[in-house]
Amino acid sequence: MPELSAITSAFGDALTLHSIGIIFGGVLLGYLVGVIPGLNRSVAIAIAIPLTFYMSAYAAIAFLIGLSKGTAAGSAVSAILLNTPGEPSSAATCLDGYPMAKSGQPRKALKIGLLASVIGDLLSTLLLIVVVIPFASIALKFGPYELAAILIFALVFIAGMAGGSFLKGMAAGGMGVILGTVGLDPETGAMRFTFGYAELMEGVPILPLVIGTLALSEMFVQLDEYRRTKGGNSVRLGNNPDDDLSFSEFKKTLPTIFKSTGVGAFVGALPGLGPSVGSFMSYGLAKRGAKDPDSFGKGNPNGIAAAEAADNAVIPASYIPLFGLGIPGSVSAALLVGAFMIHGIQVGPLMLRDHPQMLFTLFAGMVIASLVMLAIGWYGLRLFAKVTDVPQHIVIPVVIFLCLAGIQVQGYGTFGLLVVFGFAIFGYFLKKFDYSFVTFLVAFIVTPMLEMNLRQSVILSGGDIGILLQRPIALFFVIATGLMVLHLMWSSYRLYRQRRRLLSS
Amino acid sequence: MTPEPHLQRKNLWSGLGVTLFASWLLVWLIPRYGGSGISFGMHPQRLATLGAWVMFLCAAALAIISLIQLKKQRVPLIKAPSLTVVWHQAWPFLYVLFFISLVIFLPLTWLAPFIVGTLVVMLGERRWYIVLLTAAIPTAALYLLTVHLMRIGVV
Numbered sequence: 001m002p003e004l005s006a007i008t009s010a011f012g013d014a015l016t017l018h019s020i021g022i023i024f025g026g027v028l029l030g031y032l033v034g035v036i037p038g039l040n041r042s043v044a045i046a047i048a049i050p051l052t053f054y055m056s057a058y059a060a061i062a063f064l065i066g067l068s069k070g071t072a073a074g075s076a077v078s079a080i081l082l083n084t085p086g087e088p089s090s091a092a093t094c095l096d097g098y099p100m101a102k103s104g105q106p107r108k109a110l111k112i113g114l115l116a117s118v119i120g121d122l123l124s125t126l127l128l129i130v131v132v133i134p135f136a137s138i139a140l141k142f143g144p145y146e147l148a149a150i151l152i153f154a155l156v157f158i159a160g161m162a163g164g165s166f167l168k169g170m171a172a173g174g175m176g177v178i179l180g181t182v183g184l185d186p187e188t189g190a191m192r193f194t195f196g197y198a199e200l201m202e203g204v205p206i207l208p209l210v211i212g213t214l215a216l217s218e219m220f221v222q223l224d225e226y227r228r229t230k231g232g233n234s235v236r237l238g239n240n241p242d243d244d245l246s247f248s249e250f251k252k253t254l255p256t257i258f259k260s261t262g263v264g265a266f267v268g269a270l271p272g273l274g275p276s277v278g279s280f281m282s283y284g285l286a287k288r289g290a291k292d293p294d295s296f297g298k299g300n301p302n303g304i305a306a307a308e309a310a311d312n313a314v315i316p317a318s319y320i321p322l323f324g325l326g327i328p329g330s331v332s333a334a335l336l337v338g339a340f341m342i343h344g345i346q347v348g349p350l351m352l353r354d355h356p357q358m359l360f361t362l363f364a365g366m367v368i369a370s371l372v373m374l375a376i377g378w379y380g381l382r383l384f385a386k387v388t389d390v391p392q393h394i395v396i397p398v399v400i401f402l403c404l405a406g407i408q409v410q411g412y413g414t415f416g417l418l419v420v421f422g423f424a425i426f427g428y429f430l431k432k433f434d435y436s437f438v439t440f441l442v443a444f445i446v447t448p449m450l451e452m453n454l455r456q457s458v459i460l461s462g463g464d465i466g467i468l469l470q471r472p473i474a475l476f477f478v479i480a481t482g483l484m485v486l487h488l489m490w491s492s493y494r495l496y497r498q499r500r501r502l503l504s505s
Numbered sequence: 506m507t508p509e510p511h512l513q514r515k516n517l518w519s520g521l522g523v524t525l526f527a528s529w530l531l532v533w534l535i536p537r538y539g540g541s542g543i544s545f546g547m548h549p550q551r552l553a554t555l556g557a558w559v560m561f562l563c564a565a566a567l568a569i570i571s572l573i574q575l576k577k578q579r580v581p582l583i584k585a586p587s588l589t590v591v592w593h594q595a596w597p598f599l600y601v602l603f604f605i606s607l608v609i610f611l612p613l614t615w616l617a618p619f620i621v622g623t624l625v626v627m628l629g630e631r632r633w634y635i636v637l638l639t640a641a642i643p644t645a646a647l648y649l650l651t652v653h654l655m656r657i658g659v660v
Contacts, residue, residue, distance in 0.1 A: 054654075054657075165516070165567065167520075167563040167564070167566055167567040167570075168516075168519075168563070168567065170559055170560075170563040171523050171527075171559070171560045171563040171564045171567070173556075173559065174527070174556040174557065174558075174559035174560035174561075174563065175556070175560060176556075177552060177553070177555065177556030177559070178530065178535075178553045178556040178557060178560075180552075181539075181549075181552050181553045181556070185540050185542070185544075185549035187544055187545070187546065187547075187549070188540065188541075188542035188543065188544050188549055189542070190540030190541055190542040190549045191540060192538070192539055192540035192549055192550075192553065193534070193538050193539065193540075193553075194538075195538065216601070219597070220594075220597045220598065223597045223628075224593060224594055224597075226628065227593055392628075393625060393628035393629055393630055394625060394630070394635070394639050396624070396628065397620070397621045397622075397624035397625050397628070397639065398621060398639065398643055400601060400620070400621075400624065401617060401620050401621045401643050401647075402643065404601075404604070404605070404608075404613065404620070405613060405617070405643070405647045408608070408613045409647075409650060409651065409654065414605070414608060414609050417605045417608060418605065421598075421601060421602060421605055424598070424601070425598065428598075429519075433515055433516075433519040434515075435519070443556075447552065450552070451547070451552050454547060454552070455546040455547045456546070458546040458547050459545055459546040499509075
């Protein structure tokens with residue numbers, strides 16, 4: 001367990017002007033991106049990674065975490081004022097946020113959303129700090145058998161839970177595994193799928209992969225959708241004296257905020273589920289538990305509070321498997337792994353042993369980011385309300401350019417641009433045909449670790465599968481993986497039968 | 506799994522595509538380019554082969570299930586999209602590819618205003634000052650960043 005001096009020293013490092021400035025920049029940029037409909041967290045992180053290349057490891061990660069938090073809070077603004085969620089996870093916020101804004105209380109709706117976001121985020125960050133250190137201490141004792149079994153379980157779990165079809169999720173995961181093996185084989189030194197390109201010797205470069213599959217492909221999807229929908233008008237912030245949040249009104253939303261934070265943190269800690277599940281689940285629970293469920297969908301402040309608290313609680317909680325086991329449970333966590341890799345740091349329980357000071361400073365930075373988020377959101381309300389008016393036909397060309405510029409600035413040259421383009425086609429295919437992107441990305445990221453642990457397991461056991469009987473944790477996860485596959489198949493079949501019955505009736 | 510015919514059709518054709526791709530990986534690409542050599546533990550190709558088998562089995566299952574469902578519902582297996590739809594989906598790719606091919610010959614800072622400006626105009630913006638500002642600001646930012654990186658010796 002960390003000593004008190006280590007924690008105070010971490011807060012000292014995170015409270016320097018430079019650190020606060022970096023976090024402030026990240027949160028502000030995240031807020032702006034979140035406010036603009038069509039730009040989501042993954043796109044923002046993907047195009048911001050090149051900017052962090054020349055920062056120190058701590059500054060880079062703190063900036064990206066700030067950005068991630070900022071997008072989650074900012075996306076509520078467009079959901080409330082424009083009825084268009086900046087992030088899919090803010091769709092639940094639209095249900096009550098927009099009616100409330102339309103009825104002349106946009107400022108109140110925004111403030112409820114902001115306070116719920118900050119409280120959800122802060123509490124979930126504190127939970128992450130409390131849970132992850134003992135979790136990582138236990139994980140450090142795991143051997144290759146346990147780690148390989150846990151990684152396979154996590155991949156199957158994510159494929160099943162990430163939404164859409166389990167079969168499609170597994171197929172996307174398979175592709176991620178194949179791409180994860182590209183480069184020099186660590187044991188034999190054999191070249192795998194390099195086709196004579198020196199650029200591929202260390203594996204598929206993560207930056208072009210991420211920018212292509214996440215950001216550029218998303219812009220192609222947006223261009224396709226832009227043809228059909230050309231945006232709407234946002235609700236203006238007036239000077240109505242009744243349109244402000246009183247403390248008593250805020251107090252009434254607190255129980256919902258606390259409950260929804262719990263739901264969001266639970267959903268976030270499970271790999272693959274994501275913030276959309278968290279926000280809709282909390283919204284449903286808040287509605288079911290309310291005395292006046294009929295008022296939900298018509299501008300009930302508790303509806304906004306539930307959706308936003310859960311949405312923001314998911315993000316810090318999704319770092320529990322990341323820092324505890326090295327398994328990224330969401331796209332943004334996977335992108336953070338990429339950023340860590342660029343700075344030569346292996347994220348996971350080993351961080352507790354090898355870079356404890358940095359880990360604690362990051363946690364302190366996350367707490368500070370929550371508070372910065374409150375300040376930026378509170379004082380920037382008018383500015384962000386104006387940003388919702390930025391039309392998509394301006395945003396899309398600029399983002400496409402930023403994707404290409406990000407690669408060029410990194411010195412990848414034409415090879416990098418062609419790789420980005422190839423991955424943009426691939427990402428477009430995944431999105432259009434509804435193949436799980438998160439499973440693909442997580443599989444790609446964890447494959448080197450999976451391969452190393454599998455290889456060590458095979459060597460240590462001499463190929464004898466009976467060794468698992470002496471490793472109860474590994475055996476548990478192997479059995480759990482089998483049961484999970486059966487369960488997911490059975491539940492997809494049941495869902496199919498239900499939908500078919502609904503369609504025929 | 507979904508009973509809606511258009512989604513089943515999507516599953517069928519994407520499943521078939523992925524199955525074919527995985528077969529190609531298993532039969533040709535992985536044996537040739539997946540790496541070779543003597544290994545004590547796992548062969549360099551082992552994990553990629555496993556991944557390709559997972560892809561193959563899942564995609565084939567998806568395609569077969571969708572085919573059976575479509576047959577049961579007696580709906581056509583093929584419903585070609587109109588050329589207009591295909592064109593609307595394809596032109597952004599061609600647009601970006603065109604500029605990537607130009608980047609081989611010209612610096613990105615020269616092309617940047619055209620990449621942004623042309624697309625802004627194509628998407629319907631007619632106010633010249635908006636087009637100018639949208640094209641100029643990212644270009645200037647890239648230029649300044651490149652100059653800074655050159656000064657510190659990164660690029």
